[in-house]
Amino acid sequence: MARPRVTAKSKIFRIEIVLVDVEPTVRRVIEVPGEASLAALHEVLQESMGWTNSHLHEFEVDHARYGPLDPDADEDLLDGARTKLFRVLAAGDDAGYVYDFGDNWHHLLVVEAVSVPEPGVRYPRCVDGQGACPPENVGGTFGYPKFLDALADPDHADHADRVEWWGSDRFDPHHFDLDATNQALARLAWTPLSGSSSTSRS
Structure with a gap:
């Protein structure tokens, strides 16, 4: 076209x-x-x-x-x-x-x-x-900050789950x-x- x-x-x-x-x-x-x-x-x-x-x-x-x-x-x-x-x-x-x-x-x-x-x-x-841009299906404005907190803190209770879901422990929200x-x-x-x-x- x-x-x-x-x-x-x-x-x-x-x-x-x-x-x-x-x-x-x-x-x-x-x-x-x-x-x-x-x-x-x-x-x-x-x-x-x-x-x-x-x-x-x-x-x-x-x-x-x-x-x-x-x-x-x-x-x-x-x-x-x-x-x-x-x-x-x-x-x-x-x-x-x-x-x-x-x-x-x-x-x-x-x-x-x-x-x-x-x-x-x-x-x-x-x-x-x-x-x-936030990840797709992260949970909107309610879930996104929780995702950032969990991913950035190895001691966070949800860190391992978030890393597995995202596929990495790296995400720069300022990028x-x-x-x-x-x-x-x-x-x-x-x-x-x-x-x-x-x-x-x-």
């Missing part, structure tokens, strides 16, 4: 994403074309945060809910695949994004700016971030690798606006 194309008419949304009620802070700043659907934005969020896209998700924008449609789901859910980013958000707006209705990870999205695309730059891309994040996003790259830029990424 042909890649979507960034054009001179495209608008680039710079969006800050913060994982709510998680310490240390898990934060990303991404840039994505406004013509992207919310379903496509979901994929960008998964790759930029470090999730594995193994669970359901939902956006909330101005009290409306968007996600993948399911005949058995509630009728109030709107189709994220048919909803373009630029039609529901603008600079200064915010939105909610929930991933995994079991662990219930809440993300706050804030549109920091809307700008014109840079020639040669591959979007979507991540331009800033901090903190490691963030911008280059690795953009490598993960490369599979979602749109064809860039023609031209060159000193800030372009391969």
Whole structure:
């Protein structure tokens, strides 16, 4: 399937994403074309945060809910695949994004700016971030700090169980690798606006 194309008419949304009620802070700043659907934005969020896209998700924008449609789901859910980013958000707006209705990870999205695309730059891309994504199925904001405490303390009653579950006694909650994040996003790259830029990424 042909890649979507960034054009001179495209608008680039710079969006800050913060994982709510998680310490240390898990934060990303991404840039994505406004013509992207919310379903496509979901994929960008998964790759930029470090999730594995193994669970359901939902956006909330101005009290409306968007996600993948399911005949058995509630009728109030709107189709994220048919909803373009630029039609529901603008600079200064915010939105909610929930991933995994079991662990219930809440993300706050804030549109920091809307700008014109840079020639040669591959979007979507991540331009800033901090903190490691929690492991999948760790128990949400309640289980994550318990996981960190148990893993870091060999004398903790749950240390051995946590090490066995995780497969290691190593996990750095402060770790963030911008280059690795953009490598993960490369599979979602749109064809860039023609031209060159000193800030372009391969």
